[in-house]
């Protein structure tokens with residue numbers, strides 16, 4: 675009888691240890707998911723122009739509408755790209771000041787900043803995608819790496835002409851996070867304009883930009899969000 679009691683006590687003790695261990699494991703996995711959230715790279719996507727600023731125009735197509743449509747596709751598709759969290763600097767057809775757009779980077783603790791434009795030119799034969807780095811950046815720095823990755827992946831996704839990466843004065847000069855502006859095609863080229871207004875092509879552009887950002891982060895080697903202050 676005493677021996678039976680001893681066995682019961684031992685079994686009860688084992689059960690308590692198992693319950694504590696299982697709870698500890700659950701607690702660990704809970705912490706892990708918090709870490710993964712904290713490690714997501716925060717990408718500010720700025721759909722250029724908006725509201726009273728239509729940007730460039732081709733036929734009846736306005737740049738501000740094309741850029742917003744692509745930014746909204748990026749939000750919709752972001753969950754398919756591991757470790758990316760997209761935040762829009764403009765989510766509707768409204769006027770947003772340059773300082774407010776850039777301010778989104780600080781407000782959100784951004785990892786990087788990507789602006790979306792459409793291109794325009796006098797000649798309707800100019801086509802293709804180009805990506806701009808602010809002229810203040812030395813060749814080969816992180817903004818250049820981001821721009822090159824975005825240009826390459828967006829051209830690959832859309833099969834558009836590759837115009838390359840170049841430096842130019844931008845509205846986001848002074849940003850401390852890597853930044854680039856991708857000009858997703860010429861609104862003044864009838865064939866490219868016809869593509870830019872379709873949902874299917876906008877998705878290809880959005881996927882290209884997201885892939886480029888992913889490629890940049892992977893090549894940078896640091897965990898996404900490593901340069902986000904706590």
Ligand SMILES: [Zn+2]
Nearest residue numbers: 722729791792
């Ligand atoms: Zn523009």
